[in-house]
Amino acid sequence: MRTFTIGERTLAESALEFRTLLADAYEQGHRAMCMCKEPAVAMYIARLEDQYLIKRMPLSGRDHDPACPSYEPPYELSGLGPLIGNAIQIDASGKADLKLDFSLTKRGPRSAPILSAEPSEPGIRSEPRKLSLRSMLHYFWEAGELTEWRATWAGRRGWGRVRTSLLNAAAQMTARGGPLGDVLFVPEVFHPEDKDGIAARRATALKSIQATGSGPRKLMLIVAEVKEFSAAREGQRILVRHMPFPLMIEEGAWRRLALRYETELELWRSSEAFHLILIATFGISTAGIASVEEVALMVVNEHWLPFEDINELRLLEKLSHLKRKSVKGLRFNLPRDAPIVSVTLPEQKPGPVAMFIVPGSAGEEYEHALTDMINARPEITPWVWRVAEGEIPRLP
Structure with a gap:
């Protein structure tokens, strides 16, 4: 206690x-x-x-002491490590001051939306000094403690709790000289009995990005759960839960989105239990139409824990029944071919355990990087599942 x-x-x-x-x-x-x-x-x-x-x-x-429930595994084991001291700096008040790799203003006529850059793509370099849109979403999840899980929480984490965790986390962050929470919109859970109140709060929150002329337009960040994608007369509509109007995206940008996030979309469509999380910068035109400028996606399981592929999902399923806490590692700006800790068990005795999944395609360079990562934290016990060698090894 x-x-x-x-x-x-x-x-x-x-x-x-x-x-x-x-x-x-x-x-x-x-x-x-x-x-x-x-x-x-x-x-x-x-x-x-x-x-x-x-x-x-x-x-x-x-x-914190490793025995304290507030203890968190070393961030060097995840994609968060390269960002500390660069894109993420702790100020004198203890809040995180963030350097963003995306714009929150739009100048001139609307141009085609762009997608959050994935460092794994040829020619795209990971930038540790700034947070991409995808890494911003990962940081919200990490800072909101939504990467943590234990079996006793089953049935107690819905969108209402996710939303509050995200807003509480954003309240501890600043960016470009102001509170990040002032430019973050997370839709409220819809309750019919509070329909008018929700609409009024939403209108107040979005008032600052309503375009009034041809000058520079302010943008906001939205984090929301995708309900579905549907064809529009031109482009696509992104329907998100708990919001009465869609986010519009142009057809070319939609095709690039579907290609870049093909894995996430395939995983999401494979089970009704999964959730697809969207983060985007968006503005509202003089006609009242909401359109995205930059966008990134992340798939999460029924407990709102992110996962990258079926192997990682299987590991999360095995761990979800344990009363001890598990902490999901996230990639942030790192490319998909770089090793990261998949899950950490911070309460394991006699010391924390870092769980790594080595994909079947991993080569010598990957193995060297993994060995260096493990050797750098000798106080953490490694658990390694090499997918090419067979089924999940016995859990610690």
Whole structure:
């Protein structure tokens, strides 16, 4: 059971008055200090529906004791490593200041939308000093603790919780001199009894990107679940859940999107249990039509955990029944042919376990990179599944 210092009081989270203290501290903007180590580790208080929770500050998970539930595996094992200190910098307040590789303004006439660059494509170089649109989505998932799972959470993570986690995470980020949360739109879960209230809040949130003339247009980020794609008179409509109007995308951009994210789309279409997550920059024309400028996609399972292929999905399914926590590793800007940790088991005894999946196509260069990654973190026990050698090895 964790112990926290909030203001001048130090309490175990099992104390009867702890929840009341959290609510008061949230309203006053106080930090919670986790006492798992000396010096104590700063955390923030978030509101999730009708509950108050204590969450990690950006990139602070490694500062906690390995036995603490807030401990997070070393980011060097995932695609997050190259971005730290470059695209992601922690400022004096403990918030993450981000350098973005996409624009939030549009100058001149609308041109054809472009897709978030995938470093794995020939001629496209990974840029560790800036966050691509795809890596921004991965960072939202990581900072929102949506990469974490344990069996006791089954049935308790729906879009409402995902949305709140994303907004809470964005509140700890800044970009281009302002709060990132001010330019992030995540659709609310639709409730018929609050239809008018939801519409009013949506209109207020989107008011700043409504075009009023021919000058520069402001854009926003949207993170949403795709419901379906459908043909329009010109181009395609992207229908997202909990939003009454589509996002329009031109036909050429749609064809490139379908080609670039062929794997994600194929996985999503293979099961009704999966969700397809979209991140895009978008604006609204003078006619009130929402159109995307840049877009990236990510497929997640029924627990909203991202996965890249069927092998990774099978591993997640095996781990989903365990009470111990698992943490999904993400690729961020790294290309698909670079090794990353697939899943980490931070609560494993006597020490954390990093789980790697080596694809059947892996060559000597891949194996060398994997060996270097494992040797760089000797305190982490490696578990390796080489797909070409057969079925999933016994779990740790």
